[in-house]
Amino acid sequence: MTTIELITSHVCPFAQRTHMALIEKGLDFTVREVDLSNKPAWFEEVSPTSKVPVVKIAGEIVWESAIANEYIEDKFPDVPLLPDDPWLRAQARIWIDYCNTRWIEDFYALLGAKEAERQKDLGDRVMQDLRHMETKGMAALSSGPFWLGSSVSLVDLAFWPFFERFPLLSHYRQVTIPDDCKRLHRWCDEMAARPSARQTMHEASWYIERYKARAA
Numbered sequence: 146m147t148t149i150e151l152i153t154s155h156v157c158p159f160a161q162r163t164h165m166a167l168i169e170k171g172l173d174f175t176v177r178e179v180d181l182s183n184k185p186a187w188f189e190e191v192s193p194t195s196k197v198p199v200v201k202i203a204g205e206i207v208w209e210s211a212i213a214n215e216y217i218e219d220k221f222p223d224v225p226l227l228p229d230d231p232w233l234r235a236q237a238r239i240w241i242d243y244c245n246t247r248w249i250e251d252f253y254a255l256l257g258a259k260e261a262e263r264q265k266d267l268g269d270r271v272m273q274d275l276r277h278m279e280t281k282g283m284a285a286l287s288s289g290p291f292w293l294g295s296s297v298s299l300v301d302l303a304f305w306p307f308f309e310r311f312p313l314l315s316h317y318r319q320v321t322i323p324d325d326c327k328r329l330h331r332w333c334d335e336m337a338a339r340p341s342a343r344q345t346m347h348e349a350s351w352y353i354e355r356y357k358a359r360a361a
């Protein structure tokens with residue numbers, strides 16, 4: 146049997162993506178938890194960037210969550226997390242890239258912003274992002290409930306950890322998902338209920354306490 150190991154930290158949204166992919170695939174795997182504030186020597190040897198996640202499959206090591214998830218997809222295609230259609234696969238990668246290069250940037254920039262004016266500008270930008278995801282992403286690509294249709298995909302797994310943490314923006318920056326983003330609201334409900342999300346989640350109160358120093 147192929148041995149699969151996930152090297153992770155329960156606090157990390159990127160590692161959560163890969164943890165969720167392994168659960169969605171129904172794979173047997175072991176989890177090695179790393180204390181990122183006190184990294185053990187074995188971790189420095191196994192992780193080329195000194196970051197989580199790292200996935201090790203039959204001795205092969207892959208890192209970078211979005212790439213690790215594609216690697217898992219390629220190795221274990223039985224439960225597909227990408228569509229067959231080449232255009233839709235391209236769309237999946239476009240939105241995963243959007244998540245990595247725009248959404249996460251804006252999310253953490255707003256969370257860390259101290260001055261009122263900057264908070265306002267970034268709050269507006271996050272609202273634009275949400276409407277962009279709703280109209281040009283979800284609503285343009287499928288009738289849902291997931292990004293690409295009726296099945297969960299790597300796009301959903303790329304975004305979800307940052308929506309599980311959305312209560313941070315509501316609590317510290319008074320930003321909420323607009324009511325007219327109906328697909329996004331439905332998607333959040335669907336995702337929160339998935340076993341892969343439930344098994345890797347923390348409560349909103351846990352995040353709020355943890356980000357007190359950074360966001361207040």
Ligand SMILES: N[C@@H](CCC(=O)N[C@@H](CS)C(=O)NCC(=O)O)C(=O)O
Pocket residue numbers: 156157158159160181195196197198208209210211
């Ligand atoms: N782009 C990376 C980001 C991974 C990342 O930033 N992981 C953080 C924890 S959330 C980490 O391991 N930080 C440790 C460090 O930078 O020393 C990915 O998608 O996997």
